[in-house]
Amino acid sequence: MIWNWTQKGWPQFTYDAVQLTPFENRFLASSGEIIGAVRHLSDEERDLLRIELLSDEAVKTSEIEGEMLDRLSVQSSLRRQFGLNVDTRPVKPQERGIAEMMIDVYRSWSHRLDHETMFRWHGMLMSGNRHIGTIGGYRVYDDAMQIVSGRHDKPTIHYEAPPSRQVPEEMTTYVEWFNRSAPDGATPLPAVTRAGLGHLYFESIHPFEDGNGRLGRALAEKSLAQNLGRPSLVALAHTLENGRRTYYDQLERNQRTLDVTEWLVYFAETVLEALETTLKRVAFYIAKAHFYDRFRGQFNDRQEKAIARMFREGPAGFLGGLSAENYIAITRTSRATATRDLVDLVTKGALSRKGERRHTRYALNLRYSAAPRI
Incomplete structure (x- = not known):
């Protein structure tokens, strides 16, 4: 099978920018609506809203990978990270870890990307994990990194990533591309295009032994935040989890080609749907605050x-x-x-x-x- 990273020109993806322009414009408009809505909340209400949105993203990004977390435990850990009052609810290492990572992504949105940041996130994400060999570093084992399904004795190979020996060089190129394509970089890209390319690019390298999907979605959030100039509240994982099969199908199809227009259109549509979800949740939270004011x-x-x-x-x-x-x-x-x-x-x-x-x-x-x- 010919994967994208084996093709001449990798990692120079091609796409039709004209098709993406309407999505980019709608993204900026919808993001403005969310920013405007959040401004109507008090500081305390904003903190609580952030906790609700971040906890939902933490739970959903884990569900995509088949890991079920307790939402209230994740929220408890997030409250602790924000310095708010917390209950005595027990929190498992993986719930504390994903909460720490989400907070770090949220707070360090403006920082340039580097290997150490991704190693730190991976260490948080893999808290309590005893089943992988390398935590807080790129994979090093000799076996092929494959995405498979089906019977153990007759698996279907959906994708095979570059061998481990290539990963450090591939990720150095990725980090350089990520920073160069930022709004203040040498070759800036529009928000949704950059996030979509960055996510597919990262998932194609698949640099870690485990947790690549969650880290790839975190990088997409960081990318969107940098283009917006503020922390992102896009319900991306929530939306992707609702259409998980389509998400995986699109990744699989577009990891066999360097022309990724189809992927970017799909990703842009998903981001816009995620923004609509976020806007509804913000409206719901504002209505909740008004409800308690009315019936206090x-x-x-x-x-x-x-x-x-x-x-x-x-x-x-x-x-x-x-x-x-x-x-x-x-x-x-x-x-x-x-x-x-x-x-x-x-x-x-x-x-x-x-x-x-x-x-x-x-x-x-x-x-x-x-x-x-x-």
Whole structure:
């Protein structure tokens, strides 16, 4: 099989820049909407929003690789990293590690890329991992680095990366390209084009023994942040996880060619979808803050617990809506008390109600305002 790195011209990718111009313009406009919306939050609310968005990205970027993390534990670790009050929830090494990496990516967005930064991220990411030989350094083993699926005795090879002996030189070239293509570099590239190229380029080298997908997505976030001139809040991993099969298919197809127009169009569409997701989440968080302002001091302890649980479900809410049975399970109260509490919440305007009898479902009654534009 002929992979991209075996072809004449590697790593000089080609693409149709004209096709990407509308995506670049939409990216800048949508990013401006998010920046404008976040400005309407207090400093405390911004910190909490960052924790929610970063924890979601941490969990989703891990889910793409088949690793399931506890969201609340990741949030607890993020709060500690931000110097905020934390609970006593136990945090596993991999949850603490991904949280540390996300914070480091967020805080060091403007720094030039170097090998040591990626080694540091890899060390954080692999916290507690005892199954790989090299942590905090590029792979060194002699076996081929392959992406495979199927039966062990008859695997399907989706991609084979350059041999380990080539990785240091390949990554030196990559780091030089990343910094040269930055806004203040010698040959700057537009935001989405640069992030898309950087991600595919990094995944094609596959320089680490494990964690390449998560690190590659972190580099895409860093790239976007540098072009925006501020930390990125793009829900990239969240969006990629929702379309994981397409993501892998696009990577596989475009790791066999140096003409990557198809990949960049796909990546641009994904980034724009991710921005829309982020904008909805920001609007949801602003509505949440307004909700608690409206109903401060009006709920009993059971209602407070149920409302907080509903907000943790995010903008989509409970699948099909909150039922009386859900309320009973959350608050561990009787059916009669649950009925009184729910009627009270509807009467106060905190919840809306649909359906009758056992089909009755409840939803948060949020007031969304139009996202500010700048």
